[in-house]
Amino acid sequence: MRFSDKVAVVTGGAHGIGRSTVQRFLDEGARVAILDFDSAAAADLAAAAPGRAIAVLCNVLDPGSVDAAVASVAERFGGIDVLASVAGGELPTDDPMDEAYWDGIVGLNLRGPVRMIxxxxxxxxxxxxxxxxxSSVNALVAFSSLAYSSAKAGLGILAKxxxxxxxPSGVRVNVVAPGTVRTRVWDDQEGGADRLAPLCPIGRVGEPEDIAAAIAFLASAxxxxxxxVTLPVDGGQTAGPLTIINHLQRSEP
Ligand SMILES: NC(=O)c1ccc[n+]([C@@H]2O[C@H](COP(=O)([O-])OP(=O)(O)OC[C@H]3O[C@@H](n4cnc5c(N)ncnc54)[C@H](O)[C@@H]3O)[C@@H](O)[C@H]2O)c1
Known part of the structure; x- marks a missing residue:
């Protein structure tokens, strides 16, 4: 119960890693504001913890929406103790150097967190x-996705x-860099997230709860x-190339 009497704001709290983070803060006694543009899913989640969870419509791409959402949380809960900025992700593109695509990726993954902060x-x-x-392990080593990796890497130096x-004002700022985590973002890829399990020395991909636990730790006393700091939470995916070498050797006929 590390968050009794605390108020946590979680962006992207309606699905995936954000949803597990909401659940973790609730389990540890917090009151939680779920900020998401999927208001139906956020409301469903909030309904499971009446009085302690609220769904607040928020699009992190829109400064006005962010300001209104944060003001509403502060008014309804009387203050804010934790910001967990989870909303983000890759966007589809045919051209990884396209202007509008870069603006979209940076807007969501770097400017969005800045607006929330x-x-x-x-x-x-x-x-x-x-x-x-x-952030993501894409911020730490080359896993392709140029724009996404660059935007996520910006979060590390932003936090520093x-x-x-x-x-000096008593506020700490840290980053979690997840490896492959089983959420809906992998659903349309053949083999899903588990395709990348051989790249994890721990032998499995991450679950959203693995990331929520790390977020709660860094947010806690x-x-x-x-x-x-940036904490990789990746089952060892970025520990070094030995896992890949071992995997390739095992795959050889
Ligand atoms: N799943 C992975 O393997 C993985 C790996 C590394 C990093 N990440 C990062 O973790 C975070 C969560 O990813 P996930 O896999 O849980 O994705 P997800 O799609 O399951 O959840 C993302 C959530 O953010 C919300 N969201 C998206 N855009 C928004 C916006 N503009 N305003 C408000 N809410 C918005 C969505 O509605 C959703 O609830 C992202 O920042 C992602 O980049 C994920």
Whole structure:
């Protein structure tokens, strides 16, 4: 119950990693605001914890929507202790250098979290709270997806700068970089997420709960002397090329 009496805001809380993060904060005693543009799914989840979870319509691409959503949470819950910025993802494209595609990816995965941070910071400095941003292993090593990887990599240095700026106000800022996690984003790929299990030394892909546990740790008082770090949570996917070499050797006829 590390979050009794705390208020957590989770963007992208309606599905996948965000949904598990909402559940984890609720399980540990928090009141949770689920910020998502899928308001039906967010409302379904909130209905399971009446009085402790609220669904707030929010499109992180739209500064006005972000400001209104954060103001509504602060008014209804009386403050904000944790921002977990989970909303993000890859977008379809035929041209990985297309202008509009890059704008879309950076808008969602880098500018979106920045908008949330800007809106939440006054509340987080008041509560001496904590920010956790969700990046990707794509920010750490080359897994292709140029725009997505670059936008996610921006979160790491954003967190370091904010850790320095906001540390004196008692606000910590950290990043979780998930490896392959079994969510709906893999559904349309042959073999799904499990196709990448051989690249995980731990022997399996991640579940959303694996990432939620790391987000909760970094947001909690257990991490009270940790700020400005990026924590890979990836079953060892980025530990080094030995797993791939072993896999290739095992696959040889
Ligand atoms: N699944 C993976 O393998 C994996 C790996 C590394 C990083 N990630 C990152 O984890 C995060 C969550 O991914 P997921 O796999 O759970 O995806 P998901 O599609 O299951 O969930 C994403 C959530 O964000 C919401 N969302 C999307 N755009 C939004 C917007 N503009 N405004 C508000 N809400 C919006 C969606 O409605 C959804 O609830 C993303 O940032 C993603 O880049 C995922």
């Amino acid at each position: 800007r809106a939440c910071t006054p509340h987080l400095t008041a509560s001496r709270g904590s920010i956790v941003l969700v 700068n904010l850790a320095v700026e906001l540390g 257990d991490a009270s002397w940790i700020t400005g």
